[in-house]
Amino acid sequence: MGEEMASWNSLPLEVTYNIFGWTAFISWSVSFYPQVILNFRRKSVVGLNFDFLILNFTKHSSYLIYNASLFFSPVLQRQYHEKYGYGEMIPVAANDVAFSAHAVLLTAITLFQVLIYDRGNQKVSKTCITITSAVWLSAVVCVFVAWPKHSWLWLISVFNTIQVIMTTIKYIPQAIMNCTRKSTEGWSIGNILLDLLGGVMNYAQMAMQSIDQGSWVNFYGNIGKTLLSLVSIFFDLLFMFQHYILYPSNKIIASSKVDLESTAPLLNSSNPSQAEDA
Template sequence: MEKLPGPPPIPASLAALDDWSSGSEEEHRRKNEQTPLIRHTSRKSGSRKNAFRKPDGFTELSTISDCKTHSQSSWSDGEKRIGDDDDRSISTYSTTGESVASLKSLATVSLENFREGLSIPFTDEEGSYQKIARGLGSLSVLGTIIGLTMPKNQYLNGRWYPWYRVISSVIGYNYFVLWSICFYPQVLLNYRRKSTKGLSNDFAILNLMGWSFYSAYLISMYFDDEIKIMYQQRFNNESSTVQSNDVAFSVHAMVLSFIYVVQIIYYGDSWCSFRLKPLTWLLVLAMGFPSALVPCLIKLGYLPYSTWLDYFYALSFFKICCTLTKYSKQVMLNWKRKSTSGWNIWYNFLECSGGSLSMLQITLDSADMRDMTGITGNIAKFALGFATIFFDAIFFSQHYILYPNKRAGTQEEGVPILIKTPSIVRTRSRLDLSELNGVDVEA
């Protein structure tokens, strides 16, 4: 380790002070009095006054030992001041480094919690209130980020322009994220169970038809310029409140609804497993036949061209009929089984949140434009949100109040849904479950 240098040598001019030790006190006092004085002038009220003072920092040194002591003390004080400055610099640097490290750690933990919150709807099957709040919060953050970055609706030029465009975009993409993701928990639950037991076939087929009708309606209202002109002519030159997030959501929902039907057929081993009630078949024919016939009649000239707008409005009302019927079928199935096993409650939480935000967006958009034709001209969106909230309340009561002991963890017979029973057990319907204790079950 390198040694610090010692105190500086005593100046030669101070060596003469060594002879002071041989003098008397009177001589010492006389020599001190002969020390040169500095003259300065002070001004006060215009008068000049002379005053004399010794140089700044002057210290009377009687002996050479006093001089050495003073020199060493000054050197020590200098080292101490330098050391204090270094300590303060190191302390400041350490504090800054600790702050940066704390911020990095906080960002890492927040990002990890955000990622875990996004995964909760896809992995949770119980639907506890804490997990639901965390999952919905994370998805809302994601929807807000998307809403802030996506293009805004250029037709919103009402009384709250321009800042309301941002709010409408944030609300719209929050509803898009929440309502779109609601389809995935049920798909993943069916995949993990390798079964669609608990999911109504009528619900699946009506769900697919409804979202197909709704997608055709929204795509035409958003992309077809001729349909837009027809809309403006009918509603006093007002623009439609259909937005890009509506179109993206409906197409996405149609694709996921098709996967529901594929899972029912695949896990049912044959088309025979896909059975529908007579009322469902009647609705399918009653809505499917005219939806295919009317476009042909318009193209052939048997119906006026302006019928296109009415045709797409009819498709939107078909969607509402499908929604009311499909939920009624699923509610009745849960009631007959006295259980909600096989039905993922996350579907309803996400759908209820998305439906509420959908109604809020269309209401605020109409208020911004000071015209309620935003609701009357897009009544399907408003009615769809209201219908989903109504039936979601019924599903919540079934899951948490009426059948709390028969949720997604067990089937109605008491057998865990994630356990596949052996074929010998399936063929003997009267076999007591106690006999399974000695049977090896396939996971």
């Protein structure tokens, strides 16, 4: 999303490229809804890691700041062209801004569900609080550093770096939580399947363009983005392995009495869980 399209040599490949691109965009956008729906149906967020939510909200908020600033600000666009050349296209499109805004909204709705639904004894960890506080404090410091010299392009690059870091670490708490509980109950697999589809379609889109242009610069020219996408796909596959192979039928009782701090699975055969599968 948001990258300049090169001239095409093959119309079929161009059509395929666009199909893959829109499939990725729609998959990633829709991927936020299964978790929201699951929480609503269960009236519980037990099993959904709160550290993941906080880190994810930080990631998407930072990315929204980056996208919206570069897309709407003539000053930032001028600084971008001065640095990279006036022949270069701004690497943010309207759909990038729309996606980021939508992601922030849906993540905020999920956080609101944490406040109104049963959450057991789950809470945000001190580690997550420390990381998030340090990230936003650093961002504030960068604002004051950029202000005197009007280094706005550098400043928004800081927010882009934040979203990269958050993307790298955000899934770790949920993966550990699933492992310690021996269950994926409360964590929507629909979210993961759609995210994986989006990631695969994104790579397929890049491959189509590379084949048509006879160059693989899409992959090695932006190695950071390529590796970041691989990290997301790795965690998607890990969650699928946990859900379908490791813990296919294990459930945790979704009750305020559940002590997830102790990470002990509660499997009471005499009182089976009534919660629905993720």
